[in-house]
Amino acid sequence: MSLKVSPELLAEAQTGTVADDDFLDCVASSLPDAWKLVESLVDELEASGAEFADNRTVLTDEVAGQVLRMMASNAMRSAIERKHGVRLAFQNCHRVAVFKAGTEQSYERFTSSAAQLLNQNPELVNC
Structure with a gap:
């Protein structure tokens, strides 16, 4: 399980309505290292004024696991994107990027097959 869901939040979910802030608090407390990484990239x-910011530092297994769980969830990614007005992208187990709105060309380059292949690293073969 990747999220630690409080009984109150579970009750919200059972009604079919979960506030983004409540959901994001759950994500931040359940995946604190991944949350800090994304928040630092947004900052x-x-x-910087650049079109995007990305992490190129190899992460510990624990942090990489949190990042994988966060990035694999459409709900988490979408909520984070709405909160910050950015678009998230992900390569391998460590390279997370945040893109400003309106930077489709940069986003498309980052998420291309060629970029994925060029980002391979023998040290990360089992990440």
Whole structure:
């Protein structure tokens, strides 16, 4: 299980209506290292003025596992994107990127097959 869901949040989900803030609090507390990584990339993006910010640091297995769980969930990714007004992208087990709205060409390059192949690293073969 990737999220630690409180009984209150579970009750919200059972009614079919979960507030983004409540859901994001659950994500942040359940996957704190992945959350910190994404938040730091959003901060970097805002400060830099660039089209995107990405992580190129190899992560520990624990952090990589959290990132994988976060990035594999459409619900988590969508909620994070709405909160920050960005688009998320992911390659391998460590390379997370946040893109400003309106940067489709940069996003398409980052998520292309060629970019995925060029991002391979023998050290990360089992990530």
